[in-house]
Amino acid sequence: MKLSDGVEWAIHCVMLLGALPQTATLSGKALAEFHGIPESYLLKHLKRLVASEILESVPGPRGGYRLARPPKEITLLDIVQAVNGKRPAFRCTEIRRRGPCGLDDSAYPRCCGINRAMMRAEVAYRDALAEETMKGITDEFIASADPRIIPLGQGWLADNMRSPKS
Amino acid sequence: MKLSDGVEWAIHCVMLLGALPQTATLSGKALAEFHGIPESYLLKHLKRLVASEILESVPGPRGGYRLARPPKEITLLDIVQAVNGKRPAFRCTEIRRRGPCGLDDSAYPRCCGINRAMMRAEVAYRDALAEETMKGITDEFIASADPRIIPLGQGWLADNMRSPKS
Numbered sequence: 262m263k264l265s266d267g268v269e270w271a272i273h274c275v276m277l278l279g280a281l282p283q284t285a286t287l288s289g290k291a292l293a294e295f296h297g298i299p300e301s302y303l304l305k306h307l308k309r310l311v312a313s314e315i316l317e318s319v320p321g322p323r324g325g326y327r328l329a330r331p332p333k334e335i336t337l338l339d340i341v342q343a344v345n346g347k348r349p350a351f352r353c354t355e356i357r358r359r360g361p362c363g364l365d366d367s368a369y370p371r372c373c374g375i376n377r378a379m380m381r382a383e384v385a386y387r388d389a390l391a392e393e394t395m396k397g398i399t400d401e402f403i404a405s406a407d408p409r410i411i412p413l414g415q416g417w418l419a420d421n422m423r424s425p426k427s
Numbered sequence: 428m429k430l431s432d433g434v435e436w437a438i439h440c441v442m443l444l445g446a447l448p449q450t451a452t453l454s455g456k457a458l459a460e461f462h463g464i465p466e467s468y469l470l471k472h473l474k475r476l477v478a479s480e481i482l483e484s485v486p487g488p489r490g491g492y493r494l495a496r497p498p499k500e501i502t503l504l505d506i507v508q509a510v511n512g513k514r515p516a517f518r519c520t521e522i523r524r525r526g527p528c529g530l531d532d533s534a535y536p537r538c539c540g541i542n543r544a545m546m547r548a549e550v551a552y553r554d555a556l557a558e559e560t561m562k563g564i565t566d567e568f569i570a571s572a573d574p575r576i577i578p579l580g581q582g583w584l585a586d587n588m589r590s591p592k593s
Binding site for chain 1: 434436520548550555
């Protein structure tokens with residue numbers, strides 16, 4: 262069981278975009294460059310973040326990506342599900358119905374108990390991801406970052422951000 | 428993110444083996460047949476359950492598999508980790524150190540905050556899996572099973588279980 266690297270990339274991109282002034286954007290190329298990751302793969306994930314209304318994509322030569330809502334309204338669950346989908350990690354294939362002791366559908370009015378137990382754990386995971394907001398993660402980052410990092414990042418942002426007309 | 432089908436198979440096998448009298452065993456072939464799953468793949472997972480000391484493998488012509496400890500001492504976490512390994516689903520690749528604003532190691536004395544937040548959710552998932560014992564799942568199964576299922580299963584077990592000498 263492994264989350265795709267895209268989840269890590271997406272969370273870092275959302276954190277960086279949260280540092281922009283309100284209407285400013287960053288291009289996919291700039292987001293890829295800042296994180297040292299391949300632009301073509303990243304674009305696929307940015308598209309999913311736009312589809313999930315976490316990011317906005319602003320068209321045009323001065324366009325790019327920006328947050329669609331404030332960091333306190335974006336959770337890790339939102340990002341993980343945008344990138345990885347909403348299907349649970351455990352997928353019951355109903356093997357209880359197979360083999361020599363399998364019966365007709367009437368014998369299984371409820372979901373398999375093993376599936377229900379696995380889903381209880383999955384709900385705990387989702388609830389915990391939903392507790393983590395990008396604001397909380399960003400605040401913790403700012404409070405504990407090496408003093409060189411934030412001015413360096415701000416300088417880079419000033420050079421790379423775009424200010425679209427709308 | 429998807430858990431392998433082997434997790435479902437392994438949990439069902441452990442539940443079935445929990446229904447055997449103390450020293451009795453079932454062969455890998457019988458376990459595969461009961462669940463309508465391919466024996467060769469199942470054997471790989473049974474081997475992992477033995478390596479994790481959830482099952483015992485009894486050698487010899489009357490041998491097979493049996494539980495290495497009682498169902499109340501086997502949790503879903505034990506089985507998931509036996510089959511799927513113990514690595515977390517989220518694997519930080521330290522992209523924070525890359526790109527134009529990356530600094531030397533001294534700037535990163537702590538684990539990345541994004542990784543820490545993802546790990547908090549992973550701990551919640553593991554804790555929830557560790558709460559689910561095979562005894563609890565089996566009791567719930569027995570309490571709610573269709574009345575035809577348990578006698579059918581018991582008949583099949585009587586025909587298929589083995590009683591090794593030791």
